[in-house]
Amino acid sequence: MSTLDKEKSLAALRQMMVIRDFEETADKLCLRGKVPGGMHNSSGQEAAAVGVMSALAPDDVIATTHRSHHHTLAKGFTPKSVMAELFAKSTGVSGGRGGSMHLAGVERGHFGGNGIVGAGVGIAMGAALGIQVLKDKKVSVGFVGDGGMNTGRTWEAINMAVIYKLPFIIICDNNQYAVETFVGRVTGGGDLAKRASGFGLPSFNINGQDVEEVYKYTAEARERALAGEGPTFINAVTYRYYGHNVGEKGQYRTQEEIAEWRTSKDPIDYFTGVVLERKFATQQEIDDMRASVRTEIDEAVAFAESSPEPAISTITQGVDSGKLGIQL
Amino acid sequence: MSTDTTVKANATPTYSEAFQSGVREEMTRNKGIFILGTDLQERGGHFAQVKGIAQEFGFDRVKDSPISEAAMVAAGMGSAMYGCHPIIDLNFIDFSLGAMDEIINQAAKIRFMFNKPVPLVIRATSGIALGGAHHCNSLESFFAHTAGLSLAVPSTPMDVKGLIKTALRNEDPVIFLMHKKLSGIRGEIKGDDYFVPFGKAATIKPGKDAVIISYGYSVVTANKAAQALEAEGISVEVIDLRTLYPLDTDAINAAVQKFGRVVVVDEAPLFGSITAEIAATATEANFGSLKGPIVRVGAARAPLSANPAMSEAAIPSVDSISAAVKKVMKY
Numbered sequence: 001m002s003t004l005d006k007e008k009s010l011a012a013l014r015q016m017m018v019i020r021d022f023e024e025t026a027d028k029l030c031l032r033g034k035v036p037g038g039m040h041n042s043s044g045q046e047a048a049a050v051g052v053m054s055a056l057a058p059d060d061v062i063a064t065t066h067r068s069h070h071h072t073l074a075k076g077f078t079p080k081s082v083m084a085e086l087f088a089k090s091t092g093v094s095g096g097r098g099g100s101m102h103l104a105g106v107e108r109g110h111f112g113g114n115g116i117v118g119a120g121v122g123i124a125m126g127a128a129l130g131i132q133v134l135k136d137k138k139v140s141v142g143f144v145g146d147g148g149m150n151t152g153r154t155w156e157a158i159n160m161a162v163i164y165k166l167p168f169i170i171i172c173d174n175n176q177y178a179v180e181t182f183v184g185r186v187t188g189g190g191d192l193a194k195r196a197s198g199f200g201l202p203s204f205n206i207n208g209q210d211v212e213e214v215y216k217y218t219a220e221a222r223e224r225a226l227a228g229e230g231p232t233f234i235n236a237v238t239y240r241y242y243g244h245n246v247g248e249k250g251q252y253r254t255q256e257e258i259a260e261w262r263t264s265k266d267p268i269d270y271f272t273g274v275v276l277e278r279k280f281a282t283q284q285e286i287d288d289m290r291a292s293v294r295t296e297i298d299e300a301v302a303f304a305e306s307s308p309e310p311a312i313s314t315i316t317q318g319v320d321s322g323k324l325g326i327q328l
Numbered sequence: 329m330s331t332d333t334t335v336k337a338n339a340t341p342t343y344s345e346a347f348q349s350g351v352r353e354e355m356t357r358n359k360g361i362f363i364l365g366t367d368l369q370e371r372g373g374h375f376a377q378v379k380g381i382a383q384e385f386g387f388d389r390v391k392d393s394p395i396s397e398a399a400m401v402a403a404g405m406g407s408a409m410y411g412c413h414p415i416i417d418l419n420f421i422d423f424s425l426g427a428m429d430e431i432i433n434q435a436a437k438i439r440f441m442f443n444k445p446v447p448l449v450i451r452a453t454s455g456i457a458l459g460g461a462h463h464c465n466s467l468e469s470f471f472a473h474t475a476g477l478s479l480a481v482p483s484t485p486m487d488v489k490g491l492i493k494t495a496l497r498n499e500d501p502v503i504f505l506m507h508k509k510l511s512g513i514r515g516e517i518k519g520d521d522y523f524v525p526f527g528k529a530a531t532i533k534p535g536k537d538a539v540i541i542s543y544g545y546s547v548v549t550a551n552k553a554a555q556a557l558e559a560e561g562i563s564v565e566v567i568d569l570r571t572l573y574p575l576d577t578d579a580i581n582a583a584v585q586k587f588g589r590v591v592v593v594d595e596a597p598l599f600g601s602i603t604a605e606i607a608a609t610a611t612e613a614n615f616g617s618l619k620g621p622i623v624r625v626g627a628a629r630a631p632l633s634a635n636p637a638m639s640e641a642a643i644p645s646v647d648s649i650s651a652a653v654k655k656v657m658k659y
Contacts, residue, residue: 098441106444126406156399320500324526
């Protein structure tokens with residue numbers, strides 16, 4: 001359980017490349033006004049998303065945050081369907097009604113991104129309760145950012161998961177900045193795993209730039225959850241290369257800091273090295289992989305561009321069943 | 329486990345027992361229904377609304393919760409999306425304010441955004457009684473204003489049972505408000521196959537001269553006022569809305585057209601209230617039928633005082649409702 005085999009390693013590397021190319025491409029499109037309402041770029045945070053998803057079964061549940069393109073792609077949604085949702089087109093994962101912050105596919109275990117900090121953790125905890133009530137063998141994963149570590153409801157949800165021993169994993173996708181506020185400035189006690197451990201669950205601070213480390217801790221958490229041992233908290237420390245939202249020109253961190261993470265801690269560069277060292281692929285095969293990803297993202301953009309808008313006539317459709325007034 | 333959930337002839341259970349009866353029948357039918365709230369397993373809830381259900385169905389299906397309103401509603405929402413049909417018991421509706429994002433920003437919108445119904449019942453005790461400002465909020469207009477939510481406000485045991493059964497067959501979030509001053513009232517209920525549809529008002533008392541439209545405990549007060557007015561020769565019809573969303577606009581329009589003299593009553597502060605919505609929509613649709621303006625009776629724009637006399641003075645009374653009826657009778 002500690003390392004990824006060849007097949008999973010190559011899949012993980014390609015998935016990280018998909019996320020990076022998707023985000024770099026979407027960022028430029030967003031600046032050109034193609035993404036209504038803007039978006040939150042997850043470049044730099046690929047390993048934390050892909051590592052978690054590599055340890056999950058396809059029908060495990062996730063719920064996530066406003067920054068969730070990487071989670072959604074890693075969960076197995078196609079770049080086409082995610083890009084189309086960023087464009088708010090009818091072919092998007094949420095039919096164009098969600099947009100960048102509200103990517104979802106509930107029937108496939110994606111209980112949604114969320115525009116409200118900390119809300120996804122509660123929804124994922126509720127899904128874990130549903131799994132327990134219906135006696136299924138699955139787990140639910142709630143993603144939260146470092147900003148969401150300081151909203152009360154995150155800890156309400158964690159406490160509830162502990163007392164009910166829910167099959168639940170909390171991943172702090174810790175990119176170290178709550179919008180423009182460094183996590184260390186606003187986090188009492190500083191150590192998030194230590195804080196979580198006070199709630200009585202196994203809690204870990206891990207390197208979120210190493211896809212294998214994220215995979216390993218998630219896989220172990222999943223085993224505990226399936227064995228009825230309750231939830232686990234994982235603080236995956238990572239870094240976002242871009243601003244909180246597209247086009248942001250923040251003065252809250254130095255260019256040197258960003259450059260250091262990009263050049264010495266990049267999750268894709270790092271894991272490419274691992275794959276080459278283990279001879280899971282040649283440099284040529286990696287170059288080919290990157291080229292195929294480029295094509296896939298180009299196709300996603302073309303798909304999103306050419307997709308139809310949702311019909312205006314549907315603006316009040318699907319609010320509720322409309323059946324409450326019918327005699328049963 | 330008892331399977332005797334049938335209602336005995338002439339049984340007159342309380343409002344709270346009527347809730348138990350409806351929930352028991354639906355829990356027997358649907359294994360995905362569970363109840364989560366504070367002090368439920370042993371005490372049966374602070375108004376005995378689920379008394380005995382944990383012993384009958386097991387502690388897995390009646391869960392005691394920490395006092396964590398946001399997590400409680402989130403637990404309901406996530407499990408509903410997963411395939412359950414939870415009843416989240418918030419005890420007092422005032423406590424929903426600790427879960428307002430979960431209710432209004434999340435549960436209400438998921439179906440629209442994600443094309444996934446959220447079959448969730450949020451039950452709470454509502455209305456004005458003693459207990460002061462933090463246990464006497466009338467939040468109906470918050471919920472009714474929110475697309476995606478439905479709102480039940482029963483005033484009789486019959487309707488409590490019929491509406492909770494409908495709510496538990498519904499796909500969408502329902503706010504189920506049970507007035508604290510009605511908890512102990514008794515009345516007939518019906519059996520397993522009786523449902524009260526949402527959006528269908530009931531005529532509590534027929535009349536000839538004017539109509540009072542109301543819901544919840546105000547129906548009781550309005551009915552007392554109507555009885556008193558009979559002695560003075562004024563025949564007043566009393567309509568109980570039973571649900572605020574969907575709202576029975578057909579019944580409201582018919583009553584306005586029939587009488588042209590209309591009083592609307594509830595316990596919420598008048599500004600921005602449900603009574604304002606009813607008066608506005610009824611006036612827009614039926615201006616030509618009205619003999620004069622619709623008169624609203626509601627609460628003062630102030631938090632409720634703990635002082636009993638102050639609290640009573642702030643909300644509708646038999647006298648204030650009677651005065652409103654006499655006002656519309658002068659048109």
